[in-house]
Amino acid sequence: MNLKMPDQEELVRKIGDLKAKLTHLQVSDLKTFRPKVPTLKKPTMTPKLRKALTACGVVVAVLVVAVVGWTVFQVLMQHHEVRVLGDAIASSETDLAALDRDVSALIGSVGKAPSLRESDAYMTEFRGLADRGVATTARHMQAIEGTAVPETHLGVRDAYLQALGHLNRAYTLWSASAEAYDLRQYSEAEKRIGEADREWQAYESAVDMYNLEIVLSQQKKEESLFTPGTSPAP
């Protein structure tokens, strides 16, 4: 290849020619301009390949729908379980509040110096309320124990069950105390009611723990939004 620089005269002459050509250039000249582009061939797809690709597409679509559906299902399921647990606890609270009203009314009804008849009547009613408390707490414990809850709410359920357990034992001790009264074993009755008071204090601590667990469950729930796929607890 001759890489020698053309001399100046020749360059001037070529520039003159190019100028002359560009001066006489028209639009029609551009239309006729056809760059030399190689012709592209459309790829040919075999029926097998087409089927395979279609199948892959369907599988991917199904997987996407499944994952999205499962996630949505899980969220709704957890939501439902929390609602069921909330309903169970609310039902328990309603029954306990009614019992509490009756107990408060009974204890407030007795005077400072009740007669033997009044004392015995009070104790009969006290025993009835204690037995009602035992039955109520046992029923709600069973119901709540059988409730499936999301992992985030396991602590809440356990704390409430613990509170109910203490309450159940306290009412059981009330009943035992009333039974000792009926047997005219006042020392035993006093001992049992002392134990019941300690159980009641444990119940109050368990309620504090339950309220704390609610806060913790909320925190866990927020965290779980970023890590989906938590499975429900049995």
Added chain:
Amino acid sequence: MDRQDILSVLVGVVIVLVVALVVKPALSGGPGDDSTPGALPTPAPVVTTPALTPDPAGKEIIREFRWTAIDGGVQTATLEIPSSLFDRERKTPRMADHSAWGRYALSEDERPYLEALARQIASPRFNTPDEDYWRVMDVLFFVQQLPYSSDDAPASYTGGAVPAQAIHTPGGVEYPKYPVETLVDGEGDCEDSSILAASLLTFMGYDTVLLGYSDHMAVGVQMTGNGPYYADYTPRSYDFGGKRYYYVETTNYLPLPRTNPGNIDRWGKPFPVGDVTHGSISSVRSETPTIIPLRYIVRPTHYTVRPVDPLPGGEGLW
């Protein structure tokens, strides 16, 4: 003044002297040792052993009591109760647990009879300072003079046999009596007289408890500011349920031999309210008693259900 007038005066003097020197001492006993401050000398017979006096129809038991009152005079009282009441109480099973013995003192069926007896024993003292104290002492004078008899002695019971409801323990027989049983039997041990005293005082409006010692029972009476100026002891009291109960002994009325030769009567001195120093029972001096309230119900300290916080979440979507 002629001879007849002098004779009349002399006869009068003789009559007065006979009454003063013979009749009165014969009725009420003579003077004696009154060294226990707060306890008044009591020249008197002890409570007479009551005789069972059923009414003609056989439905009433009548007991006559005669004892030395706080003023040194002889006081009498009569108790009439239906025999069915006595029989029923006798057949009632006894309670082994001392803490329930307050029930014996609160029998509603006995109440009218005991209130009637209390009115005879301790009638209201109008315009008397420390009336509360003196009325308690009236009851003590009566109760302390009931003869002491142990539960295992058949002679302690009307009918001469230990009742079938008695509790037999390794330590012997235990039979706490209802107040009417003690009154009809006319005797009892420390728990019987304590139950009787507690019952009478309760129905008179006093707040009383039983005081249980290892080998004794007494009564606690709620009083405010009990501190007789003449006492050489500090009245013993025990605080319970925000109240102050003073020790009251219901036995141990000290019989003293009369100084008059040939007189078989006794005179003695009761233990006043709060006195634990002059008695012979060592447990009373050294132990802190168990307070046994007459009225008892099971009253829990904690009974309010605490509402829990509502469980958030679960709303709306499903």
